[in-house]
Amino acid sequence: MDTRKKLIAAAERLFDRHGFTATGMDRLTQAAGMSSRTLYKHAGSKTALMATVLAEREKRFMRRLDVSSVDALFAELEEWVRVEGARGCLFLRAHGETGGETPEVEAVVVAxxxxxxxxxxxxxxxxxxxxxxxxxxxxxxxxxGATAAAIYRGQEAVSAARAAAAVLVGRARP
Known part of the structure; x- marks a missing residue:
């Protein structure tokens, strides 16, 4: 794995687990196994690293949405929670922590x-x-809502949302 990918992977794990504010650059350098000089060379700044992490996560997340039914959409969310964990939406958490006032991060969140x-x-x-x-x-x-509720209810929240979505979709079909 190249240095940049290693840094992004380490940063995403830390940001997802501990939040953006609580994750300091020292913790990032330690987790990525690199010097602060190398980290800044590849990341630029913590804000730029946050935006990069979110952009990379979006690519991974959106690939999971290559489905053609609402049921499959929720099945993918169940799988995401199983594989990635249930800590809520990283994009909304980034928005909350920055108050929407960090342009680089806000642009990625809004997009x-x-x-x-x-x-x-x-x-x-x-x-x-x-x-x-x-x-x-x-x-x-x-x-x-299922993404948020999964934090404290686990996959059960996603399953409940999946069932509710099935009712809504069923009513909408001709």
């Missing part, structure tokens, strides 16, 4: 949430055979 919203709308349309903006919004809220 991700918009792409996510659009992808949910596409999945809903593919599933029921037509555009359904209100249903897509409901599915988005169920998904985001």
């Amino acid at each position: 991700h949430k918009e792409a996510f919203r659009e992808r949910i709308a596409e999945i809903v349309a593919a599933d029921i055979g037509e555009d359904a903006p209100a249903l897509a919004e409901q599915i988005l809220v169920l998904y985001e």
Whole structure:
């Protein structure tokens, strides 16, 4: 693994586990196994590293949304929680910790949430055979809520949201 990838992987683990604010550069250098000089050479700054970590996480997350049904969308969330853990949405946590006032981070968060919203709308349309903006919004809220509730309820929260989504989708089909 090259130095940059190693740094991003270590930073994502720490940011996800401890938060952005609580993760200092000393902790990052130790986890990545590199000097602070090397870290700054590859990251630039902690803010830039946060934005990079979020951009890389988005790529990984969005690949999981290559599905054509709402049920498969929630099945992927169940798998994400199983593999990645249940600590809530890293993008919303980044927004919360920075107060939306760090332009580099906020740009990544806003772009991700918009792409996510659009992808949910596409999945809903593919599933029921037509555009359904209100249903897509409901599915988005169920998904985001399940992600948050999984922190303290585990996969059970995702399963409950999956069942609720099935009812909504079933009602929307002709």
